[in-house]
Amino acid sequence: MIFKKVNFSLSSGQSLIIQGPNGAGKSTLLRVLAGLRSIDAGTITWNNDNITEHYTEQTQRIAWLSHQDSLKPALTVKENLQLISQLYQTDIESALKTIKIDHMADIPARMLSAGQKRRTALARILLKPAQLWLLDEPSVGLDQETIELLGHIFKDFTNQGGMIITTTHVPLPLENSKILYLTPSISVARPL
Numbered sequence: 001m002i003f004k005k006v007n008f009s010l011s012s013g014q015s016l017i018i019q020g021p022n023g024a025g026k027s028t029l030l031r032v033l034a035g036l037r038s039i040d041a042g043t044i045t046w047n048n049d050n051i052t053e054h055y056t057e058q059t060q061r062i063a064w065l066s067h068q069d070s071l072k073p074a075l076t077v078k079e080n081l082q083l084i085s086q087l088y089q090t091d092i093e094s095a096l097k098t099i100k101i102d103h104m105a106d107i108p109a110r111m112l113s114a115g116q117k118r119r120t121a122l123a124r125i126l127l128k129p130a131q132l133w134l135l136d137e138p139s140v141g142l143d144q145e146t147i148e149l150l151g152h153i154f155k156d157f158t159n160q161g162g163m164i165i166t167t168t169h170v171p172l173p174l175e176n177s178k179i180l181y182l183t184p185s186i187s188v189a190r191p192l
């Protein structure tokens with residue numbers, strides 16, 4: 001068991017910050033909420049529907065930012081975002097402008113800095129019309145100015161009714177968030 005006695009609820013416009021030491025299960029909990037991992041006990045519901053029985057709907061509702069930026073190195077920033085923008089008919093230029101990376105649209109991902117890759121991954125979040133953002137340490141690699149920008153992006157999203165669940169080891173500009181603190185329940189990792 002990685003964690004136990006986890007209990008929280010979130011309504012439209014609210015956010016939750018998951019904290020805890022390395023290995024506490026923060027990323028694992030995000031994966032569970034995304035429907036990517038099963039749980040041994042308990043239930044997770046969305047408007048009273050068990051998400052494990054409504055996996056497709058759950059994947060449609062969420063936008064997921066993992067630790068890995070998952071960019072194709074040979075493709076440009078714009079090309080990396082094309083699939084998702086075509087899928088949801090959303091505007092790449094606008095997403096790149098929002099996260100202030102529009103001047104790098106034609107640069108291959110392999111030439112980006114760590115922070116520029118993170119911004120590109122965040123642009124991908126903006127391109128999916130999701131109701132819930134699941135963000136794994138979104139500020140990693142970002143400079144202070146971009147972290148502040150992230151605060152405005154978070155606020156815009158929650159003001160429109162979006163919900164955010166994010167892990168972090170550092171303070172994030174996310175006002176009035178609920179906090180969930182996880183403590184490690186296991187000492188040895190076994191294959192999940």
Ligand SMILES: Nc1ncnc2c1ncn2[C@@H]1O[C@H](COP(=O)(O)OP(=O)(O)OP(=O)(O)O)[C@@H](O)[C@H]1O
Pocket residue numbers: 002020021022023024025026027028029186188189190191192
């Ligand atoms: N695929 C896996 N197979 C087995 N154990 C895993 C797997 N992924 C994670 N774990 C274990 O589950 C526990 C929780 O990992 P998780 O990545 O969720 O922690 P975390 O709180 O996000 O940590 P960090 O702060 O370092 O990012 C750790 O003990 C880890 O070793």
